Amino acid sequence: MRRWGQSTRCDRLSQPTTGEASARSAAESVYFSYAMGACRRTAVLAFSIFCIFCVAAGPTAAHPHVFIDNIVTFVFAGGRLTGLRLLWGFDAVYSQALLEDFDTDHDGKFSAAEIANMKKTSLTGLKPFSFFTHIWVDGKPMKDFDATDLTAARHGDFVLYDMQIKLAKPLDPRSNRIETSIFDDSYYIDVALNSAHPVVFAGLPDGQCSYKVTEDSKRAYYYDSVYPQVILLVCKG
DSSP states (O other): OOOGGGGGSOOOOOOOOOSOSOHHHHHHHHHHHHHTSOOOOOOOSOHHHHHHHHHHHOGGGOSOOEEEEEEEEEEEETTEEEEEEEEEEEOHHHHHHHHHHHOTTOSSSOOHHHHHHHHHHHHHHHGGGGGGEEEEETTEEOOOEEEEEEEEEEETTEEEEEEEEEEEEEEOTTTSOEEEEEOOTTOSEEEEEOSSOOEEEESSOTTSEEEEEEEOGGGOBTTTTBOOEEEEEEEOO
């Protein structure tokens, strides 16, 4: 069963690079291609307003209005998982709303001061929703993490968010079953993994870890009608 919003998405462009010599360049190259495409989707409200709206409106207004293309980077240090890096590409119309709200000097890009305002507003608004980040360790929800940084950029018609999620305590994927999924369980925002390059690894030798993505019916949300894309981390012992 595919998520409702899938039919509203354009076809993703192919990944223009081969290999993963750099986690940053590999992930961002997808977004540079994505941002230059002609994709157009429907969106309403600015990002800070969303967090207030979805609480007030409830599930009856929760069908997706904003669409995010997502790349998840698993960040390692010393062989242990220390956090996630989330690269989000917003749909074109919603990106325009972000520009209207945060590009205060109207020069078509974000200054350091404007990014600082976006960071404060977005992280504050997203925190009650755990930054749309769901992590399970050995099948049990794990909430002991926080967003430590966020930056933003404009590429063509699209606004990109680069958010850092840090775990309070590093996890060993060789001895724990680690799963993660990024979604808004109110389904006001539809977050989907980038089809060309959904997952990147940073801080690990090539080939030490792999992943598997499934649409998990057992963790369905929004009236059990939407199956989250769950990433299972698989690392060699």
